[in-house]
Amino acid sequence: MTASDPKLILLFSGKRKSGKDYVTDLIQKRLSPKLCCILRLSAPLKEQYAQEHGLDFEELLGAGKYKEQHRAEMIRWGERRRQKDPGFFCRMAVCGASQPMWIVSDCRRMSDLQWFWSEYPQQCVCVRVEASEQTRAQRGWRFTAGVDDAESECGLDQDVDFDWTIRNDGDVTFLDRQLQGLLSLARERTMEHQYTQYSIKSNGQ
Numbered sequence: 001m002t003a004s005d006p007k008l009i010l011l012f013s014g015k016r017k018s019g020k021d022y023v024t025d026l027i028q029k030r031l032s033p034k035l036c037c038i039l040r041l042s043a044p045l046k047e048q049y050a051q052e053h054g055l056d057f058e059e060l061l062g063a064g065k066y067k068e069q070h071r072a073e074m075i076r077w078g079e080r081r082r083q084k085d086p087g088f089f090c091r092m093a094v095c096g097a098s099q100p101m102w103i104v105s106d107c108r109r110m111s112d113l114q115w116f117w118s119e120y121p122q123q124c125v126c127v128r129v130e131a132s133e134q135t136r137a138q139r140g141w142r143f144t145a146g147v148d149d150a151e152s153e154c155g156l157d158q159d160v161d162f163d164w165t166i167r168n169d170g171d172v173t174f175l176d177r178q179l180q181g182l183l184s185l186a187r188e189r190t191m192e193h194q195y196t197q198y199s200i201k202s203n204g205q
């Protein structure tokens, strides 16, 4: 591990509308954007897809209908890219990330996890976000064949030993309580960085 490598990488996965973005945003708010950045593997994918197809990148990043209308085609387009180079979007997503902690909010395939495990073997922690189908439906989820039964949604359903599982069915207090362990781990792993930043400030450098 080099000094500039991240100290902790949380690899998040979960079904559509389980609340991956919501939970990862909350963790970042509880820590700070200086300490922890959110990386989305789908961000470089959506950016290139939007450019090639004349679509609105910002809308594709959101949680609305626009993204869902384009999801099936984006999945197929991304899979063609990944077949040639499974680490393609992972490399693009981490490019320029300088915080000591990274949260990858949308791992979907074993190849995503494998890329991070092989590049950063000591820093990775796998986190699953779960919500019932009823909760997900209240958030706008409808089963879509070709999406919800495909690798994009099911690629990590088996064969992964998650280090943490977060239930996100809407109970704020319960969610907060579940996040405490992860937040403590984050503070522990990034303590040295926080201490260095504090020393630089107090020495006026």
Ligand SMILES: Nc1ncnc2c1ncn2[C@@H]1O[C@H](COP(=O)(O)OP(=O)(O)OP(=O)(O)O)[C@@H](O)[C@H]1O
Residues within 6 Å of the ligand: 014, 015, 016, 017, 018, 019, 020, 021, 022, 023, 063, 139, 168, 169, 170, 171, 175
């Ligand atoms: N605990 C929560 N309390 C209130 N709203 C929530 C909670 N979790 C998620 N939501 C809301 O549900 C919707 C879906 O959540 P989010 O976008 O985080 O899911 P996701 O797993 O990232 O979905 P996708 O895979 O479709 O991007 C959002 O509008 C979000 O604000």
Ligand SMILES: C[C@@](O)(CCOP(=O)(O)O)CC(=O)O
Residues within 6 Å of the ligand: 016, 041, 042, 045, 061, 067, 071, 074, 075, 078, 106, 108, 152
């Ligand atoms: C096309 C795709 O990247 C869309 C992901 O969108 P989101 O993470 O649900 O916002 C899914 C995939 O890569 O299989």
